Amino acid sequence: MNFGVILAGGIGSRMGNVEKPKQYLTVGDKPIIIHTLEKFYVNSNFEKIIVLCPGQWVGHTRDLVKKYLNDEKRVVVIQGGDTRNETIMNSIRYIEENYGLQEDTIIVTHDSVRPFVTHRIIEDNIRYAKEFGACDTVITATDTIVQSDDGQIISSIPERSKMYQGQTPQSFNAKDLKDLYLSLSNEEKEILTDAAKIFVIKGKPVHLVEGEVFNIKITYPYDLRVAETLIKGEK
Amino acid sequence: MLNTVYRLVAPRKFEVAFNNIDLLGEEVIVRPTHLSICHADQRYYQGTRPAEILAQKLPMALIHEGVGEVVFDAKGEFKPGDTVVMIPNTPTESDDVIAENYLRSSKFRASGFDGYMQDQVAMDRDRLVRLPDGIDKTVAAFTEIVSVSVHALRRFDTMAHQRREVVGIWGDGNLGYITAIFFKAMFPDTKLLIFGVDFEKLAGFTFADETYAVQNIPADLKVDHAIECVGGDASQKAIDQIIDHINPEGCISILGVSEYPVPINTRMVLEKGLRIYGSSRSGRADFQKTVDMYEENPEILNYLSNLVGAKVEITSIADMKTAFEMDIQKNLGKTIMIWNK
Numbered sequence: 001m002n003f004g005v006i007l008a009g010g011i012g013s014r015m016g017n018v019e020k021p022k023q024y025l026t027v028g029d030k031p032i033i034i035h036t037l038e039k040f041y042v043n044s045n046f047e048k049i050i051v052l053c054p055g056q057w058v059g060h061t062r063d064l065v066k067k068y069l070n071d072e073k074r075v076v077v078i079q080g081g082d083t084r085n086e087t088i089m090n091s092i093r094y095i096e097e098n099y100g101l102q103e104d105t106i107i108v109t110h111d112s113v114r115p116f117v118t119h120r121i122i123e124d125n126i127r128y129a130k131e132f133g134a135c136d137t138v139i140t141a142t143d144t145i146v147q148s149d150d151g152q153i154i155s156s157i158p159e160r161s162k163m164y165q166g167q168t169p170q171s172f173n174a175k176d177l178k179d180l181y182l183s184l185s186n187e188e189k190e191i192l193t194d195a196a197k198i199f200v201i202k203g204k205p206v207h208l209v210e211g212e213v214f215n216i217k218i219t220y221p222y223d224l225r226v227a228e229t230l231i232k233g234e235k
Numbered sequence: 236m237l238n239t240v241y242r243l244v245a246p247r248k249f250e251v252a253f254n255n256i257d258l259l260g261e262e263v264i265v266r267p268t269h270l271s272i273c274h275a276d277q278r279y280y281q282g283t284r285p286a287e288i289l290a291q292k293l294p295m296a297l298i299h300e301g302v303g304e305v306v307f308d309a310k311g312e313f314k315p316g317d318t319v320v321m322i323p324n325t326p327t328e329s330d331d332v333i334a335e336n337y338l339r340s341s342k343f344r345a346s347g348f349d350g351y352m353q354d355q356v357a358m359d360r361d362r363l364v365r366l367p368d369g370i371d372k373t374v375a376a377f378t379e380i381v382s383v384s385v386h387a388l389r390r391f392d393t394m395a396h397q398r399r400e401v402v403g404i405w406g407d408g409n410l411g412y413i414t415a416i417f418f419k420a421m422f423p424d425t426k427l428l429i430f431g432v433d434f435e436k437l438a439g440f441t442f443a444d445e446t447y448a449v450q451n452i453p454a455d456l457k458v459d460h461a462i463e464c465v466g467g468d469a470s471q472k473a474i475d476q477i478i479d480h481i482n483p484e485g486c487i488s489i490l491g492v493s494e495y496p497v498p499i500n501t502r503m504v505l506e507k508g509l510r511i512y513g514s515s516r517s518g519r520a521d522f523q524k525t526v527d528m529y530e531e532n533p534e535i536l537n538y539l540s541n542l543v544g545a546k547v548e549i550t551s552i553a554d555m556k557t558a559f560e561m562d563i564q565k566n567l568g569k570t571i572m573i574w575n576k
Contacts, residue, residue, distance in 0.1 A: 035236065042236060042264055042355075043306065070259060118239050119306065119354050120354065210550065214251055
């Protein structure tokens with residue numbers, strides 16, 4: 001069984017002086033989160049799509065789902081956790097309580113603010129997560145990545161051809177992810193802001209899925225302008 | 236839902252764009268899986284259409300020959316995973332007399348609006364025909380051009396008089412080959428002659444009764460009716476030859492597209508009392524008939540599979556260009572894009 005997991009937990013502190021979290025801002029004629037959700041909603045491989053958002057936004061999100069998709073069965077809105085990984089764990093907990101966690105339960109986790117994800121990317125995620133247990137959507141790095149340990153002096157410049165930029169979805173065998181997460185110490189949990197990294201540090205393979213340059217994360221006001229421009233380019 | 240579209244913005248240049256699909260509307264969402272390149276696509280890609288036409292039509296997603304899998308249907312009539320062929324002709328009205336593909340109000344994919352080079356395509360539900368399980372999708376991909384032949388042959392059956400002892404098809408390209416296969420299936424008792432220029436291509440018409448090089452047609456050879464599948468600059472010569480070799484009151488079916496007006500020897504058309512009709516594109520009934528014939532006569536699919544040329548997996552815009560450039564180099568056959576973008 002596969003589940004879509006839409007991560008809408010962020011409060012949008014990077015977005016500047018806006019009233020709503022960025023996933024609820026309107027691009028085109030719909031909230032960003034609805035654009036994103038629709039991509040998962042049309043994919044019949046998902047038993048259910050679980051949307052996780054801040055507690056105070058659960059009601060609003062449910063209203064949006066009802067208004068735009070008119071379906072309160074296949075999409076479920078629940079509260080996220082304090083961190084990204086805790087939010088993902090909430091989705092796994094929901095699955096476990098309602099469906100049980102099977103050996104082949106797959107979750108495809110995706111940022112609610114990446115509405116340009118494609119059908120192909122989602123399909124590839126499901127396929128690779130089934131085959132390898134975990135996968136991460138990436139694009140090749142176009143800018144040189146520079147590492148600095150102290151924020152002042154370059155400590156290294158990794159070879160660019162081996163560098164990728166992480167996007168989402170990130171997809172996992174839910175049971176493996178849960179087991180690995182529970183085996184982490186509290187200190188490790190603090191450092192591990194990325195779920196794929198849990199697999200990596202535990203020596204488990206995470207397969208790459210080719211993303212798209214346009215699969216942008218709408219984080220800054222600039223991104224919002226870009227998203228508007230992309231959508232309005234329609235003939 | 237936001238949808239990714241790969242549009243030709245200028246000759247040889249594809250770019251990403253986005254459109255919006257209404258999930259809860261009437262349309263069915265289809266994921267293209269196998270797309271086939273047509274001459275009409277090449278004329279846009281290479282920029283050989285007149286400049287004012289290009290300016291008017293681009294940017295536009297190319298490709299009007301293709302199959303896909305149903306992703307989502309809000310009405311539930313189609314199930315996810317159903318394999319379907321997509322019909323590019325899109326009527327905006329119905330008419331009891333005039334066929335949908337001749338209504339001036341009809342729109343056509345990759346001509347009047349976006350073709351199939353998209354992440355997902357929103358199709359009117361009557362623009363989909365289910366395909367049999369297990370069909371070779373690289374062959375099914377070019378069902379559209381096949382349906383154009385079937386359309387012309389269905390009309391031939393209503394237009395050509397009943398003396399059908401010998402019929403000639405001019406043209407040894409894809410359209411000639413496809414039309415010949417279906418002619419043999421639909422009119423098995425008629426002696427079928429093929430007229431072409433390429434000895435190797437003519438040798439491929441193993442199911443035809445006789446083949447002739449156009450420069451060596453016996454003067455006394457006569458056909459009751461003829462089908463022209465040449466098009467382009469050679470249209471005039473082909474139609475001239477047909478008029479010379481056709482019996483009185485014969486029917487000439489014209490399928491070849493020409494960018495320029497073609498002079499026709501009307502004196503002999505009048506003297507022989509010939510009937511000339513043109514056919515272009517196809518409609519739902521033609522697609523359905525084509526798919527029915529695939530099922531009734533699987534041998535047809537084997538013959539058609541001889542036309543499958545390069546199969547190019549598409550995972551990037553560079554791959555799209557590669558497929559179109561390879562298609563330009565080909566001698567015969569169809570270039571199929573395995574759509575993984």
